[in-house]
Amino acid sequence: MGATKTEHFTEQQNSIATIAKALGHPARIAILEYLLKVDSCICGDIVNELPLAQPTISQHLKELKTCGLIKGTIEGTAICYCIDEKVLDNFQKHFSAISATLTNKKCC
Amino acid sequence: MGATKTEHFTEQQNSIATIAKALGHPARIAILEYLLKVDSCICGDIVNELPLAQPTISQHLKELKTCGLIKGTIEGTAICYCIDEKVLDNFQKHFSAISATLTNKKCC
DNA sequence: TTTATATATTGCAATATTACGATAGATAAA
DNA sequence: TTTATCTATCGTAATATTGCAATATATAAA
Structure with a gap:
């Protein structure tokens, strides 16, 4: 345990849950917000911006990268991390659809 | 550790992360989908619907309830669980706004 | 009151996550 | 080549999550 x-859930359920899980940490929300705020997106900045040690941030970046929420391109010594629109868009649309369905239903 | x-992050960052974390498990996604699908929403049904033991589902329901994603009203022996529109709507709008910002920006 | 049914709680084992110091690797500048 | 800088990985401790059997609780029906 x-x-x-x-294995007991659908691919879609697992996929949405994986993205949600990656978003389920304030540091990773903060990273996304920072990537959104600045145009240039170098990891060194994030380390200075967040109250966490460099290995911790590197680990959080890896998780965001693994689930496809961000992508990184090597740029000299630094790495340019960016949000992957498609993945976030897909996630957002999923819950947008649920919200839309909800307004049409009344239960309790 | x-x-x-x-404590190092903003209230908003923690709040969004908390909801995302609750959504970060396929069983809880499945529960929400089920609550959405059926009009009547009694927990016993969920236990029959999902491939998990009753205590496990009760635990997942508690997590969804704690973060406000669902609410339960006692209805005789059963409990009527429903999605709380407001919380899910707020969550959805947050990422909808991010998506909208993203389409206007180009970085890498 | 007894019995049945629905849900919650407790306790615990297995596993995952979070955080960071130490260190490694890779590139740029001197 | 040496040094500085940026990022990743390793190892590990602290804590959280997941899942379930056993059990408790609470209401309804008999």
Whole structure:
């Protein structure tokens, strides 16, 4: 026990949950907000911006990268991290659709 | 270490992360989808619907309830669980706004 | 009151996450 | 080549999550 039973759920359910999970940490929300705020997006800036040690931030960036929310391109010594529109857009649309369905239903 | 350093982030960042975290498990996505699908929403049904034991589902329901994504009203022996529109709507709008900002920006 | 049914709680084992110091790797500048 | 800088990885401690059996609680029906 202890591990999520992903095999019992649909691919879509797992996929949405994976993105949500990646967004489920304030540091990673802060990273996304920072990437959104600045035009240039170098990791060194993020380390200065956030109250966490460099390895911790590197780890958070990796998680955002693994699930496809951001992508990084090597740019000299630094790495340019950017939000991947498609993944975030897909995620957003999923819940947008749910919200739309909700306004049409009344239960309790 | 091991605990999230919530005190270092803004209330908004923590709030969004909390909702995302609650959505970060396929069982909880499945529960929301089920609550959305059926009009009547009694927990017993969910136990039959999902491939998890009753205590596990009860636990997942509690998490969704704690962060405000669902609300439950006692209805005789059963409990009527429903999605809380406001919380999900707010969450959805947050990422909708980010998506909108993204389409106007080009970085890498 | 007894029995049945629905849900919650407790306790615990297995696993995952978070955070960071130390260190490694890779590129740029001197 | 040496040095500085940026980022990743390793190792590890602290904590959180997941899942379930056993059990408790609470209401309804008999």
